[in-house]
Amino acid sequence: MTEKIELTINGLSVLADKGMTILDAANRKGIYIPHLCHHKELEPIGACRLCLVEIQGEWKKTVISCKTEVKDGMEVLTETPEIQMMRQVNLELMIADHDTDCLNCYQNTKCALQRIADHVGMSKERFKRLKKPEELLPIDDSNPFFDFDPNRCVLCGICVRTCDEIQNINAIDFVQRGQGTKIAGFGDRPRLNSNCESCGECIVRCPVGALTEKDAKRPTHQVKTICSFCGCGCGLVLGVRDNKLVSARGDLGNQASKGRLCVKGRFGYKFVNHPERLTSPLVKKDGKFVEVEWDEALDLVADNFAKNKGDKFAGISSAKATNEDNYVFQKFTRAVMGTNNLDHCARL
Amino acid sequence: MTNTITELGDASTILAIGTNTTEAHPIAALQVKDAVRKGANLIVANPKEIDLCRFATVFLQHKPGTDVALLMGMMRVILEEGLEDKTFIKDRCEDFETFEKSLEAFDLDTVEKLTGVSQDKIIKAARIYATQTPSSTIYCMGITQHVHGTDNVLAISNLALLTGNIGKPSTGVNPLRGQNNVQGACDVGCLPNVYPGYQQVTSPDAKTKFESAWDAELSDKPGQTHTEIFDALLDGSIKSLYLVGENPVLSEANANHAIEAMEKADFMVVQDIFLTETAELADVILPGTAFAEKDGTFTNTERRVQRVRKAVDPVGEAKPDWWIACELAKRLKGKGFDFTNSSEIMEEMRSVMPAYKGISYSRLEKGGLQWPCLSDDHPGTPFLHVEKFGTASGKGIFKPLVYKKSGEETDQEYPLLLTTDRSLFHYHSTMTRRVYGLNVLGKEELLNIHPEDAAQLEIADDQKVRVTSRRGVVDVKVSITDKCLPGTVSMSFHFSETPTNLLTCCELDPVAKTPGTKVCAVKIETL
Numbered sequence: 001m002t003e004k005i006e007l008t009i010n011g012l013s014v015l016a017d018k019g020m021t022i023l024d025a026a027n028r029k030g031i032y033i034p035h036l037c038h039h040k041e042l043e044p045i046g047a048c049r050l051c052l053v054e055i056q057g058e059w060k061k062t063v064i065s066c067k068t069e070v071k072d073g074m075e076v077l078t079e080t081p082e083i084q085m086m087r088q089v090n091l092e093l094m095i096a097d098h099d100t101d102c103l104n105c106y107q108n109t110k111c112a113l114q115r116i117a118d119h120v121g122m123s124k125e126r127f128k129r130l131k132k133p134e135e136l137l138p139i140d141d142s143n144p145f146f147d148f149d150p151n152r153c154v155l156c157g158i159c160v161r162t163c164d165e166i167q168n169i170n171a172i173d174f175v176q177r178g179q180g181t182k183i184a185g186f187g188d189r190p191r192l193n194s195n196c197e198s199c200g201e202c203i204v205r206c207p208v209g210a211l212t213e214k215d216a217k218r219p220t221h222q223v224k225t226i227c228s229f230c231g232c233g234c235g236l237v238l239g240v241r242d243n244k245l246v247s248a249r250g251d252l253g254n255q256a257s258k259g260r261l262c263v264k265g266r267f268g269y270k271f272v273n274h275p276e277r278l279t280s281p282l283v284k285k286d287g288k289f290v291e292v293e294w295d296e297a298l299d300l301v302a303d304n305f306a307k308n309k310g311d312k313f314a315g316i317s318s319a320k321a322t323n324e325d326n327y328v329f330q331k332f333t334r335a336v337m338g339t340n341n342l343d344h345c346a347r348l
Numbered sequence: 349m350t351n352t353i354t355e356l357g358d359a360s361t362i363l364a365i366g367t368n369t370t371e372a373h374p375i376a377a378l379q380v381k382d383a384v385r386k387g388a389n390l391i392v393a394n395p396k397e398i399d400l401c402r403f404a405t406v407f408l409q410h411k412p413g414t415d416v417a418l419l420m421g422m423m424r425v426i427l428e429e430g431l432e433d434k435t436f437i438k439d440r441c442e443d444f445e446t447f448e449k450s451l452e453a454f455d456l457d458t459v460e461k462l463t464g465v466s467q468d469k470i471i472k473a474a475r476i477y478a479t480q481t482p483s484s485t486i487y488c489m490g491i492t493q494h495v496h497g498t499d500n501v502l503a504i505s506n507l508a509l510l511t512g513n514i515g516k517p518s519t520g521v522n523p524l525r526g527q528n529n530v531q532g533a534c535d536v537g538c539l540p541n542v543y544p545g546y547q548q549v550t551s552p553d554a555k556t557k558f559e560s561a562w563d564a565e566l567s568d569k570p571g572q573t574h575t576e577i578f579d580a581l582l583d584g585s586i587k588s589l590y591l592v593g594e595n596p597v598l599s600e601a602n603a604n605h606a607i608e609a610m611e612k613a614d615f616m617v618v619q620d621i622f623l624t625e626t627a628e629l630a631d632v633i634l635p636g637t638a639f640a641e642k643d644g645t646f647t648n649t650e651r652r653v654q655r656v657r658k659a660v661d662p663v664g665e666a667k668p669d670w671w672i673a674c675e676l677a678k679r680l681k682g683k684g685f686d687f688t689n690s691s692e693i694m695e696e697m698r699s700v701m702p703a704y705k706g707i708s709y710s711r712l713e714k715g716g717l718q719w720p721c722l723s724d725d726h727p728g729t730p731f732l733h734v735e736k737f738g739t740a741s742g743k744g745i746f747k748p749l750v751y752k753k754s755g756e757e758t759d760q761e762y763p764l765l766l767t768t769d770r771s772l773f774h775y776h777s778t779m780t781r782r783v784y785g786l787n788v789l790g791k792e793e794l795l796n797i798h799p800e801d802a803a804q805l806e807i808a809d810d811q812k813v814r815v816t817s818r819r820g821v822v823d824v825k826v827s828i829t830d831k832c833l834p835g836t837v838s839m840s841f842h843f844s845e846t847p848t849n850l851l852t853c854c855e856l857d858p859v860a861k862t863p864g865t866k867v868c869a870v871k872i873e874t875l
Contacts (some may be wrong), residue, residue: 144785168381168403197772198789199374214785223659226646228639229775231525232353232375233648233716238640238659245640245660255715256353256648262374264775268786269640271779272660276622278635279664289623289633294665294675301632302679304615308588311569314577317538318593318669319527321636322644322656324693325669326529327536327544328685329592332673335564336682340540340549340571341586344533345526345594347574347862348493348601 007074014070022065022076023051033078034087034116036094037156038066039205042165047157049090050116053078062086084120091120096130097179099151105209106216112207113154137182142190145267146203146213150182153210159183159202166260171196183210198263204249217246224251227265228320232256234265245269305337314341349650351484351520351731352718357382359518361476361483365393365504366415366490369400371772373524376486376649389480391473393418394490395767396796396838397831406473409833410463412767413494413754413867418470419503420749421459423510424451425474432478433512440736441509442743450748462751464833478511482518489526493768495755495864497857502747509744515733525649528639532647535704535719536697540571545701561700563683573861575601575854581609589616592669593636597625598777598847601863602819602854619672624778625844635666642668643690645712647719651729653707654716754867755855758835762817762869764801765836766851774842781842793846794827797872798834802826805872814873815839820850823875837870 003018009026016025021044026033036048044066051065056075062083065076077083095117102108140148157174160183164170171194175184185194203211219239227234235254239247248269252259281297282289292300305313315333317326326344333342356362356379369377377400384390384403392401393408393415401407410418426432427448437444456467463470477483485508491500505521513519525531537544547554555568572580578600580586589610600606610616610629618630627633639646641662647653662668670693677685687693691709698704706721706728718728736742758765773790774780781787795815797807807813809828814821815837824839824846832838841848851870854863 144788165385166378168378168385192788197374198785223640223657224655225640225657225659226528226648226654228528228646228779230373231528231530231649232373233528233646233650233652233654234375235654240659243660253715254654256650256652256654257375258354260375260378263773263789264780264786265375268775268780268783270784271782272638272640274622274782276782277638277663277666278621278623278627278633279666280635281665282623282633282635284631294667297632297634298672298675298679301617301634302676304631305588305590305676306680308614310567311571312585312587314572314580314586314589316574316577316589316591316594316596317533319530319533320593320639321533321669322529322639322642322690323532323536323647323653323697324644324690325592325642325673326533326538327693327697328670328673328677328687330537330544331562331684332677332682333590334543334558334566335562335684336677336680338565338567340567340569341577341580342538342540342571343574343577344530344538345574345599346530346534346539347860348599348865 005070005072007070007072007076009076010078016070020070022053022063022068022070025070026065026078031078032119033065034119035066036112036116036154036207037158039158039161042158042161045157045161047155050087052083052086054080054083088120091116092122092126092130094154095122095127097132098154099134099136099149105152106212107209111209140190141214142192143196143198144214145198145263146200146211148183148191149210149212152208153183154208155181155183156207158205158207159211162202162205166201167197167199169195169197198267199261200263200266201260213247217241219246227261229264229268234261235259236261236265236269238269245272310338311341313337313339317342317344319344319346349520349522349524350514350733351518351522352650353379355518355731356380356484356486357386359383359388359482359484361389361391361480363391363393363473363477363483363485364400365485365487366492366500367486367488367524368394368396368398368490368769369486369488369524370398372488372526372770374772376524380486389476391476395833395836396769405476406469408463408465408469408473410465411833412765412836414463415491415494415500416496416503416749417454417459417462417751418465419507420451420454420751421456421463421470422474422477423507424454424456425471426478426510427451429475431475432510436512437510440515440744441746442741443746446748447506447746450750453750477507481511481513482516483511483513484519484522486522486524488524490866492523492860492862493865494867495855495857496752497862497864498859499749499752503749506746506749509746514744515731515735517731520731523649528648529646531649531651532645532653535647535701540573544697545703558700575856575861575863578606578609581613584612587614589613590619591616591626592619593621595624595626595776595778597629598841598844598849600854601849601852601865603847603849604820605854619669620778621666622778622782634672635664636669636672637662637666641666645694651718652716653704653712653719655709655712755864756818756853756867756869758869762871764870764872766815766817766868766870767836767838767866768848768852769838769840771840771842774840777842777844781844790842793824793839793843793848795824795872796827796829796832796838798832798836799828799830800834801837802828805874807872807874812875814875815851815870816873817851817853817868817870819853822846822848822850837872
């Protein structure tokens with residue numbers, strides 16, 4: 001059993017596990033503490049300074065809740081006037097050079113910065129005074145699957161840590177200093193020319209609209225399935241809109257992949273929508289393929305197969321197809337065609 | 349895999365041999381990296397300096413085709429230093445003595461000479477594997493696609509038995525299966541020698557069981573394997589071919605042979621989702637459905653049966669593959685093909701496959717199940733061989749091994765060894781070549797060659813060269829890299845513009861009938 005810790009947050013008694021941070025304990029209790037750089041799968045770095053809280057009593061001080069462990073008897077306040085003021089300043093500095101054209105941002109209504117601004121409250125006057133004239137930095141659109149817009153980046157470092165801690169690729173990092181700080185590949189080269197593997201794990205975790213998928217569309221509904229490339233069997237959640245696949249994300253509940261995907265898993269589904277898909281049975285007539293109805297094609301195949309039953313027939317099945325497809329195929333080959341001349345690409 | 353992908357993350361030692369895991373199984377590779385982050389040792393054995401080497405405690409860059417020598421050398425060190433798991437060998441294994449005797453041929457001087465790996469590295473790897481347990485071995489086509497591929501796998505099995513690294517979490521003999529459902533296609537019996545659930549076609553009991561289940565007369569003669577089917581088409585003993593979702597024109601070793609064979613077929617049907625290079629050769633093409641257009645299950649490399657769900661309607665007139673086979677069966681008076689959905693097929697499958705007996709669509713709603721799953725309340729099996737092995741005696745069997753040369757050797761005319769590998773951005777070709785972005789990221793075939801060889805041949809980066817083997821010729825651009833061993837070059841086979849498999853060797857492993865794609869002698873000329 002995990003050791004339990006009793007503390008209060010904003011006067012509410014909270015039962016936390018030993019080793020938890022104040023932010024985790026608050027989240028579990030449903031108490032909102034604004035935060036941007038925290039991600040539950042990554043080590044905390046305490047970069048955004050938005051999750052400040054005040055601890056009362058013998059430990060009295062202001063701390064960042066994402067890196068402070070809970071202790072028995074701790075009394076935490078998340079919204080003292082002092083905390084609110086500090087948080088406001090932090091937020092305003094972030095928004096001062098943030099591209100606030102939210103309607104044209106894919107993360108509009110899903111954005112962590114919007115939620116924080118909504119919670120903290122923005123003063124129109126101060127915003128006007130702080131907001132710098134728009135001088136937009138160039139977007140890195142070199143990667144065929146996603147764009148990086150530095151004007152929407154809040155330097156939370158989640159993408160950097162994802163690339164390090166999860167992917168172990170370290171394609172990107174903070175570059176330059178102070179006002180000029182940004183996230184970039186080695187030598188500030190475009191992402192396409194970095195060692196980025198395009199897995200897209202950083203896009204998934206970006207709390208704002210800095211990293212977005214190209215041509216992204218919100219699906220109307222989603223379907224859980226399994227990726228069709230390699231044998232890892234990663235869980236895939238496909239987004240559908242107008243009977244077309246428009247998105248894919250990792251299935252966090254999948255036992256094999258735990259929500260992770262590679263470049264093929266995340267973006268490779270697009271072949272399904274490809275215009276060259278075969279849409280009708282084809283029969284070769286005078287050296288050219290001609291579209292025919294199913295009945296004609298099936299009759300023709302059955303007539304020809306009937307001529308070479310037994311060991312004159314061979315079936316090669318597909319390791320891309322389902323178990324059910326393959327089961328029926330081998331049953332057909334054995335029970336109907338009467339042969340064990342049957343294989344698939346397992347040896348290749 | 350005897351074990352589970354996520355168990356890799358908790359291993360103390362991982363031996364990755366003949367697998368370029370970050371390219372071919374990126375999500376399994378994340379577990380390897382996680383393990384290393386937590387302090388595990390990683391031993392990489394590969395002729396090429398692959399990306400995983402960045403994380404390796406020891407990198408054994410052995411010559412292609414010398415895996416048996418390398419592994420037997422490691423085992424000899426383990427025995428000489430008394431690091432073997434004596435209790436496990438005594439209680440759980442048999443035939444140890446003959447195996448031990450076969451190690452005599454693998455003194456480290458010989459092993460070093462054969463593999464090109466220094467003795468201190470072999471000793472270090474052996475010690476780590478035997479003492480820093482649990483140790484898990486992962487491997488892939490770099491082990492199997494050899495004329496002695498079966499021996500390579502047996503060597504891995506010997507190593508696991510010798511050190512007791514099997515039947516426990518985070519250990520095991522773990523092939524990373526290639527295709528999404530290659531495990532499942534094997535499980536359900538798309539193999540020439542076994543019915544569904546690996547029940548031998550030569551077993552009278554199995555034959556009777558399936559004849560009664562399917563209400564049909566069955567043949568007890570094992571059929572031809574993949575490569576043999578093409579041989580039989582060529583010699584005229586097989587006349588009709590029904591080929592589903594595969595593109596041998598690009599993927600078959602010595603592809604010219606396969607092309608010639610298919611051209612000779614009296615009648616050939618291809619069922620696919622695109623008009624592939626192979627489909628061009630067919631008499632009839634039937635449009636099947638892509639994974640997102642159908643219901644069913646896939647079984648991944650860790651034996652986990654998982655639910656595939658229909659997200660969109662099939663394009664045009666495309667039909668589920670099982671439906672097409674059922675329609676053909678009915679036209680040929682087959683009985684038992686009246687399935688109306690994939691769930692009914694699963695019900696029949698689990699009635700004849702003991703390992704799948706407990707797997708139903710309703711259970712799969714809650715998540716995948718790893719076979720063997722023997723009843724409706726069986727939880728599935730994350731790792732195999734806990735108490736006994738699947739042999740007649742229940743014991744793990746040590747196999748004595750000898751070093752065999754590869755089917756193909758270099759000579760004056762063909763002085764370089766070509767080995768095939770994979771790109772992260774492609775999976776074979778049919779699907780990924782039709783995703784625009786993947787072709788920006790992995791845009792063309794490249795021949796990887798060591799700077800010394802490049803200098804000797806006077807070729808520069810990006811230069812186009814002609815690669816010729818005893819079977820075929822392709823032209824390809826060069827990428828000079830010291831990640832290759834001198835004398836060894838590598839290419840992937842994702843591009844129809846550069847059909848690498850025109851070059852490769854289709855001499856087969858005598859047991860598994862797997863072609864020795866990984867070792868092929870070539871010459872390189874400037875254009």
